[in-house]
Amino acid sequence: MCPTEISCFATDDFYLTALHVLTAIQIPVHLFGAYIVIFKTPKKMSSIKNSMLLLHSMSAFLDFYLSFLTSPVLSIPSSAGYPLGLSKWLEVPTSVQVYLGFSFVSAVSVSIVLLFEGRYHVLIHGANSIYSWRRKLQCILLYILSFLFFSPGYLNIPDQSQGKLALLQKLPCFPQELLNRPGFFVLAVDATICLICVSIMAVFLMSQGLFYAISIAWKLSQSSPKSRTVTKMQKQLMIALSIQVTIPISVFFGPVTIFFYLIWNNLFNQGKLLLLLHISSYIHIQIYIPAATNIAVLMVALHGVTSTITMLIVHRPYREASLDVFYCFISKQRINVDKSKIWVTVAGGQHVLKSVVS
Numbered sequence: 001m002c003p004t005e006i007s008c009f010a011t012d013d014f015y016l017t018a019l020h021v022l023t024a025i026q027i028p029v030h031l032f033g034a035y036i037v038i039f040k041t042p043k044k045m046s047s048i049k050n051s052m053l054l055l056h057s058m059s060a061f062l063d064f065y066l067s068f069l070t071s072p073v074l075s076i077p078s079s080a081g082y083p084l085g086l087s088k089w090l091e092v093p094t095s096v097q098v099y100l101g102f103s104f105v106s107a108v109s110v111s112i113v114l115l116f117e118g119r120y121h122v123l124i125h126g127a128n129s130i131y132s133w134r135r136k137l138q139c140i141l142l143y144i145l146s147f148l149f150f151s152p153g154y155l156n157i158p159d160q161s162q163g164k165l166a167l168l169q170k171l172p173c174f175p176q177e178l179l180n181r182p183g184f185f186v187l188a189v190d191a192t193i194c195l196i197c198v199s200i201m202a203v204f205l206m207s208q209g210l211f212y213a214i215s216i217a218w219k220l221s222q223s224s225p226k227s228r229t230v231t232k233m234q235k236q237l238m239i240a241l242s243i244q245v246t247i248p249i250s251v252f253f254g255p256v257t258i259f260f261y262l263i264w265n266n267l268f269n270q271g272k273l274l275l276l277l278h279i280s281s282y283i284h285i286q287i288y289i290p291a292a293t294n295i296a297v298l299m300v301a302l303h304g305v306t307s308t309i310t311m312l313i314v315h316r317p318y319r320e321a322s323l324d325v326f327y328c329f330i331s332k333q334r335i336n337v338d339k340s341k342i343w344v345t346v347a348g349g350q351h352v353l354k355s356v357v358s
Contacts, residue, residue: 010294012073012084014294015071015073015084015294015298016071016084018294018298019066019067019068019071019084019085019298019301020067020068022063022067022298022301022302022305023064023067023068025305026060026063026064026067026301026304026305027064029305029308029309030056030060030063030064030304030305030308032308032322032325033056033060033308033311033312034053034056034057034060036312036318036321036322036325037049037052037053037056037311037318038053040317040318040321041317041318042317044233045237045315045317047118047119047122048115048118048119048122048237048241050118051111051114051115051118052115052311054111054114055108055111055112055114055115055307056307056308056311058104058107058108058111059108059111059248059303059304059307059308060304060308061104062104062105062107062108062303062304063301063302063303063304063305064304065100065101065104066101066297066300066301067085067301068085068086069085069086069087069097070083070084070085070087070088070097070101071083071084071085071088072084072085072097072101072297073293073294073297074293074296074297075167075174075178075293076259076292076293078167078170078171078174078186079186079187079188079189079191079194080163080167080184080185080186080187081184081185081187082094082178082181082182082183082184082185083097083183088182088183094183094184094185095154095157095185095187098154098185098187099150099154102149102150102153102198103146103147103150106145106146106147106149106150106201106205107143107146107147108303109146109201109202109205110142110143110145110146110205112205112209112245113142113205113208113209113212114139114142115241115245116209116212116213116216116241117135117138117208117212119212119216119237119238119241120212120215120216120219121135123216123219123220123234124215124219145201146201149197149200149201150194150197150198150201152193152196152197153187153188153193153194153197156188156193157186157187157188158186158188158189160185160186162189163186163188163189164179164184164186166186166189167179167186167189213242216238217238220234220235220238237315240314240315240316243310243314244307244310244311244314244315247306247307247310248303248304248306248307248310251299251300251302251303251306252299252300252303254296254299255296255297255299255300258292258293258295258296259293259296
């Protein structure tokens with residue numbers, strides 16, 4: 001017998017509202033982060049300013065793409081789903097939305113690699129090397145690759161009628177009304193090609209990122225005693241960059257764990273299937289699977305905000321600039337030493353210092 005009850009957390013209305021709330025939070029946070037990077041980056045960090053701004057922009061756009069433009073509803077363990085965002089009303093084909101989604105995730109990963117690649121070339125070849133034509137060509141090729149790597153999966157999209165029939169054979173309890181949702185799309189009946197594309201790109205980018213990170217660490221460990229002060233600053237910057245990248249990436253672990261669990265156990269997230277977590281022989285928690293993938297997408301959509309906040313905290317110049325801006329906003333009036341002051345006599349012979357604001 002197929003379950004029919006659905007948790008309120010799995011409804012499209014709740015999911016879309018949550019994404020719109022995230023969008024309202026993301027926009028000011030990302031704009032503030034861009035302002036800090038553009039106008040408050042000190043000279044000592046000028047070599048990574050462009051890479052930092054590029055990574056920030058890519059992460060911000062990925063957030064906006066997921067939370068507002070597409071707002072995807074995923075049907076796990078099938079490779080299917082439908083959009084709820086602005087692109088649906090603009091009648092953008094769902095297949096194009098899916099392809100761009102994979103491409104933007106890859107572009108963010110490329111930006112992370114280029115952040116460390118830039119530091120590597122500065123340490124090995126000097127600051128002027130970041131403007132070499134070879135590096136520019138490498139950056140362009142990596143971004144082109146990020147938008148082409150998923151093309152084999154895109155070219156193997158099945159006929160949608162056959163795809164829906166295959167989906168019903170795999171998941172007999174799949175609700176018929178979901179199949180009729182506007183923009184419902186089956187990416188693949190057999191996701192092998194898609195997984196191969198994603199795996200190859202992931203291994204390629206991870207190997208590059210690890211190469212640059214290890215090379216930077218080795219270079220800094222080989223520094224001469226005469227340059228201890230400079231090396232210390234470079235190590236601090238490297239640690240800050242590592243934290244800036246690691247924390248947002250860890251945000252993906254939760255969603256990935258949810259996806260793998262549902263796929264591995266062949267659980268359908270829209271039905272009333274639930275997971276029992278036994279804490280003890282007397283206590284257990286029921287987690288309803290209906291909202292599992294929705295929660296996972298919400299967590300992924302937090303990636304950019306997490307990245308921006310981490311960036312503003314771990315880098316001391318950004319942290320101090322942010323605190324200064326917040327202090328000005330909260331206090332509204334700042335006392336400057338160059339302003340004239342006068343003493344005013346009040347009742348009781350007391351004196352109060354007032355600032356004359358021109």
